[in-house]
Amino acid sequence: MIKKLKVEQLQAGMYIDGMDQPWIKTPFLTHHFMLKKASQLEQIKGAGIRYVLIDTEKSIQHAADTPQEKKDTPTQPVEKTPRYGTPYTKEELKRYCAAINQLTQIEKQTLLKGTAIDFPLFLKTDMSIQCIAEYKGKNIEITDNIIHRTGDFLIDKINNDRYKRYLNSILSSNLPIAKAIPLYNIVIRENSKILMQEIIDNPRSGKKIKSCKSLVEQITGSIQQNGQIVSGLLTLNKYDYYTYTHSVNVCVLCLGLAIALGGFAQKDINDLGMGSILHDVGKSQIPAEILNKPRKLSDREFTIMKQHVINGIRILSEEKDFPKNALYPIVEHHERLTGGGYPRGIRSADIHTIGRITSLVDTYDALTTARPYKRALTPFEALTIMERQIENYDRDIFRKFIKMLGSIEQDEK
Ligand SMILES: [Fe+2]
Numbered sequence: 560m561i562k563k564l565k566v567e568q569l570q571a572g573m574y575i576d577g578m579d580q581p582w583i584k585t586p587f588l589t590h591h592f593m594l595k596k597a598s599q600l601e602q603i604k605g606a607g608i609r610y611v612l613i614d615t616e617k618s619i620q621h622a623a624d625t626p627q628e629k630k631d632t633p634t635q636p637v638e639k640t641p642r643y644g645t646p647y648t649k650e651e652l653k654r655y656c657a658a659i660n661q662l663t664q665i666e667k668q669t670l671l672k673g674t675a676i677d678f679p680l681f682l683k684t685d686m687s688i689q690c691i692a693e694y695k696g697k698n699i700e701i702t703d704n705i706i707h708r709t710g711d712f713l714i715d716k717i718n719n720d721r722y723k724r725y726l727n728s729i730l731s732s733n734l735p736i737a738k739a740i741p742l743y744n745i746v747i748r749e750n751s752k753i754l755m756q757e758i759i760d761n762p763r764s765g766k767k768i769k770s771c772k773s774l775v776e777q778i779t780g781s782i783q784q785n786g787q788i789v790s791g792l793l794t795l796n797k798y799d800y801y802t803y804t805h806s807v808n809v810c811v812l813c814l815g816l817a818i819a820l821g822g823f824a825q826k827d828i829n830d831l832g833m834g835s836i837l838h839d840v841g842k843s844q845i846p847a848e849i850l851n852k853p854r855k856l857s858d859r860e861f862t863i864m865k866q867h868v869i870n871g872i873r874i875l876s877e878e879k880d881f882p883k884n885a886l887y888p889i890v891e892h893h894e895r896l897t898g899g900g901y902p903r904g905i906r907s908a909d910i911h912t913i914g915r916i917t918s919l920v921d922t923y924d925a926l927t928t929a930r931p932y933k934r935a936l937t938p939f940e941a942l943t944i945m946e947r948q949i950e951n952y953d954r955d956i957f958r959k960f961i962k963m964l965g966s967i968e969q970d971e972k
Contacts, residue, residue: 560615566608571595577612647686655686656847662713663756664801665722666794669745670701676725678718683799684710685931686853711798719753744791747777748807755803755836762843762874775832779814788815788967798929802842805924810836812920819963827884831913834888838917841871853931868893868902888917895951915953919960938964
């Protein structure tokens with residue numbers, strides 16, 4: 560049964576099936592999801608939503624269960640807003656870059672309560688990185704205390720294989736199918752992130768670049784099988800920017816968009832997938848202090864950063880069998896239809912469709928990612944900014960992109 564409730568009556572465990580605002584005006588990619596966290600409730604209130612529709616059959620918490628009646632239910636801590644812009648010294652920046660380069664950002668959704676890990680966990684907020692679960696040779700149980708923390712969850716890079724083993728173990732445990740399928744998509748995403756991180760560390764490893772192909776095929780397969788992108792393929796809560804996380808997000812959104820647009824041969828889709836996942840590979844040549852700078856880049860630093868496009872082409876041109884069309888995302892993802900982009904400043908007709916798709920998606924993902932000096936924009940805010948500069952993008956592709964975002968299926972996690 561569908562029930563209309565005031566936002567004040569909402570509680571964790573209720574399944575939302577609609578809101579009194581169009582999805583695009585809210586921070587959510589869909590209006591069909593289980594309310595799980597206090598932070599989601601805060602987001603709903605913050606978006607000015609007054610009424611929501613609840614599917615009582617899918618809910619595990621019902622409107623009759625008022626907060627007074629449920630006094631014993633432990634409330635989850637409200638997530639704190641990260642600090643922005645704490646000053647730092649050059650020495651601190653150096654130390655921070657050295658530390659972040661040894662770590663991998665992982666998704667906390669993969670840490671299932673009651674399971675155990677055999678590697679330490681770190682939490683990053685702004686420039687502070689702290690160990691939240693120390694490994695002393697004895698498995699660490701995943702508890703609420705761990706998974707309710709806010710910030711980026713990180714592991715030592717040297718433990719990537721242990722993390723992959725952990726992912727395989729939870730996938731092969733006897734999970735009900737409703738949980739196993741979303742997890743499968745999350746695992747594809749996590750494996751893709753780790754592979755991208757390895758490529759960025761060692762961009763001339765032809766073997767690794769070739770293995771992108773099978774991950775891109777898995778992502779395409781999942782989108783085609785589901786008829787749309789499922790959110791498990793995307794990293795949605797991004798407290799900071801990591802080239803590998805961004806690369807996988809851009810690839811997923813590009814593939815989803817190309818499939819939604821239709822008319823692409825499978826070979827074009829594969830090329831777009833390969834090119835978009837590797838579009839920023841040239842960042843591997845950018846000094847760590849610029850790449851990981853937790854503040855806005857200066858003009859001089861931005862000039863250096865722009866070189867990543869040329870660096871990327873150089874790296875991939877050395878790859879013998881790299882498809883020619885897969886170079887478009889790398890070479891054109893910062894070009895704009897008005898000619899105001901870089902590195903060549905080419906215009907409309909000169910920008911390949913594959914390049915247009917990647918430039919639009921790349922901008923969107925960058926805008927919706929938080930940085931230590933700025934919060935992440937909501938999908939609506941990001942799309943509004945892009946619409947104001949629509950002359951930079953392909954209108955038809957932009958329209959299809961908005962539609963596609965609205966239909967992204969929220970996984971049950
Ligand atoms: Fe880029």
